[in-house]
Amino acid sequence: MKTLPLIADKLKCAMGMDMATVGSSLIERVVRERMAALEIDDDGRYLARLHGSAAELQALIELAVVPETWFFRDREAILAAARLAYERLALQPEVPVRILSLPCSSGEEPYSLAMALLDAGVLPGQFVIDAYDIRTRSLEIAAAGLYGRNSFRGHDLDFRDRHFTPLAQGWQLHQAIRQQVRFAPGNLLAPDFLRYAAPYDFIFCRNVLIYFEREVQRQVVALLESLMKPDALIFVGPAEGGILLSPRLQSAGIALAFGFRKRVALERPARRELVGVAALPPVTLPGAARQAGSVQPAASAASSRLPFTPGEAAVSGAASxxxxxxxxxxxxxxxxxxxxxxxxxxxxxxxxxxxxxxxxxxxxxxxxxxxxxxxxxxxxxxxxxxxxxxxxxxxxxxxxxxxxxxxxxxxxxxxxxxxxxxxxxx
Known part of the structure; x- marks a missing residue:
């Protein structure tokens, strides 16, 4: 297909997808699928159609983006955000926690966050979640809140019993969770995307930066930084940590959560004065330890505890x-x-x-x-x-x-x- 590089450039300008990263075979496959749907047998004619039609560009994007997500994927980051949100609200209960999820795909990530916060004792009016995605079909699935078996993976599905109603077609998410998330179409690379948005406490932008070339990565990271409160955290995918590290951003030090914060001195009380995980009400988040008659933390110690700091063992009596x-x-x-x-x-x-x-x-x-x-x-x-x-x-x-x-x-x-x-x- 002689026009494939030109079509790939069009996609790259529109959504940052780099053919060198995703492979030419994927782009060729979705282009041929669109040409067949339009009954166009000449790729030059299709390229002309693509240049002249915003609707066709969106249709191609819909095919090129292949969602791969499930509830409580990357559990450590989700549980860490829930725990830290609870702590922040314990200190400032009058300031709602703002969370951003992008791209949000078909809604599993932002809905997991909503479930985690509510299960951790955060009240519905104490947080808002904004979720954006370039793929309108994904947003339609998210708005419907009806999910099949592929959205539920892992061994601990207790959350499904609490927050979903089983139907013949799948599992329907309860309205109490759905109303906590505000979905909207959005393109990370659009010049006006979230230009006037209020800053966020937590930003989830996982497993998308790896598909961009370096200059686009810098552009997106700059946008994310502009959306952070001074003590905000950004969570990215395991392969994206090196992209975030810079003179302005550093690791938040939460094991396996791949969270980052601004390199500034944060005004925080001493650790022993914070409302810690052990002070949370009894909850049953996915992976949480459970023992009859005991109050358990919101997440397992291995996955979501605060990082070890020098001197902590002496204070708490814990081993090195x-x-x-x-x-x-x-x-x-x-x-x-x-x-x-x-x-x-x-x-x-x-x-x-x-x-x-x-x-x-x-x-x-x-x-x-x-x-x-x-x-x-x-x-x-x-x-x-x-x-x-x-x-x-x-x-x-x-x-x-x-x-x-x-x-x-x-x-x-x-x-x-x-x-x-x-x-x-x-």
Whole structure:
């Protein structure tokens, strides 16, 4: 297709999609699908149609964007935002927490945030979530709030029992959750996008920057920075941490959440004066520990606790962090080489373990080394064939390299992991 580079340039200008990243085969496939729908057999004629029709450009974008999301994906970031929102409201209950989700796809991410906040004891009037996406079909799905099996992955689906009604067509999200999210179409690259918006406390912009070339990444990061309150946090995908690190932004130090904040001295009370996780009301967020007759934190200690800081062990009586815990914190701060070295040291001193190989996989994933990341996830699965998180990460990597069949096999294996098997490892 001789006009493919020109069509790819059109998509790149409209939505930042770089053909070098997503591959020419994807773009050619969606172009041929649109040409067939329009009964156009000449790609030059289609290019002319594309240049002259905003509606056709949007139709092509609708096909080119392939949503891949589910409820409570990247659980650590979602639970961290819920916990920190609760803490902020404990200090300033009169100031509603503002959260931005973009791109929001078909709504699973912003709805997960709404469920997490409400389950953590935040009142409906104490937060708002704005959600934007360039794909109008995704927004229609989000507005309907009706989801199929593919939107529910993982071993802990208690939230589905609390917040959804089962129907013949799937699961209908309760109106109490749906009304907490405001959906709207939006293009990150549009010159006027959110130009006059009030700043946010938490911004979720996960797994989209990796599809942009460097200059577009800088443009989007500058936009996100302009939308941050002084103490706001941005959460990005595991492979995007290096894009955020700059003289203006630094890691928030929340293990495996890939959160970043501005490099400013924040006015905060001492840690011991904050309302901590242990002070939250009893909740049952996905992955939360549960014991009869006891008050449990909103998330497991491994996934959402505040980062270890010097002197904390002396204050709390806790043991020093293990090598793998130190590696997690270094990885979240963008110090990937040091984190990888600590993983190797842990394996050398303590022997091979699924936990260590899984963390290595995340580190290589964040460093953009897909081949090494795949090797690590496969080592995890050799030791623990039912390691659901490794299965899902491996599926994402296989999908990105064009192995759709292999990705689907991994997703099917992950879907067959029972709650008992996953909880046994936790």
């Amino acid at each position: 962090p293990s090598l793998l815990e130190q590696a997690r914190l270094l990885a979240d701060q963008g110090q990937l080489a040091q984190a990888a070295a600590l993983c190797e040291q842990a394996i050398g001193e303590q022997g091979a373990s699924a936990e260590a190989f899984y963390l290595q996989g995340l580190i290589h994933d964040a460093d953009g080394d897909a081949e090494l990341a795949q090797r690590c996830y496969r080592k995890v699965l050799y030791l623990e064939p039912q390691h659901q998180a490794a299965l899902l990460h491996l599926a994402a990597l296989l999908q990105a390299t064009g192995d759709a069949a292999g990705a689907e096999r991994m997703r099917q294996r992950a879907g067959r992991v029972s709650p008992a098997e996953e909880n046994h490892r936790d």
